């Protein structure tokens with residue numbers, strides 16, 4: 001399996017705090033049959049320069065050395081006007097693909113400027129934005145049409161494994177899955193305590209509650225993304 005969103009790289013952000021913790025996380029991934037871990041440390045263009053971030057990430061990847069799981073460099077890029085100062089964002093994308101994991105503002109409502117920035121990412125940089133943990137944004141909770149709007153623009157939508165396992169989030173996630181609003185799931189794991197890797201458990205739940213055609217489609221999509229392929233289908237219309 002592929003985990004598209006993790007904070008396994010040590011010393012980059014609020015994820016793994018040490019190499020030891022990162023290595024232990026990679027063992028948990030392996031036990032869960034995750035063989036490809038996409039490393040998505042936070043990048044906020046208003047706080048760090050792109051070059052500093054890329055250098056720091058390369059260092060952290062080097063420190064990880066040989067790992068049983070394949071580690072793929074990428075980012076979780078905060079959508080900010082400063083991003084557009086850079087002529088090229090390919091180093092932030094999931095390695096050798098056009099997919100860029102982006103984090104949106106946690107505001108009560110997304111202004112038109114937010115949609116505008118997403119559109120500019122697509123048309124200026126030719127990236128395919130993957131919107132991180134859509135279920136966590138207050139703006140998406142308040143306005144269902146926001147999610148459909150991002151999909152219409154050409155974005156993919158990601159949901160966190162942890163939220164799938166939470167009873168309070170499940171009804172909305174189930175609705176999204178049935179509508180085809182969710183393209184990929186990922187762990188967004190930060191450590192082994194408060195935010196551990198739970199991808200296998202989340203797939204199990206989808207399997208039990210909705211049937212394996214849903215979990216299979218989501219797994220296939222995650223693999224396609226890391227290989228840079230275009231997705232042809234979502235979970236819309238899959239019958240139990």
Ligand SMILES: [Fe+2]
Nearest residue numbers: 005007076188
């Ligand atoms: Fe994250």
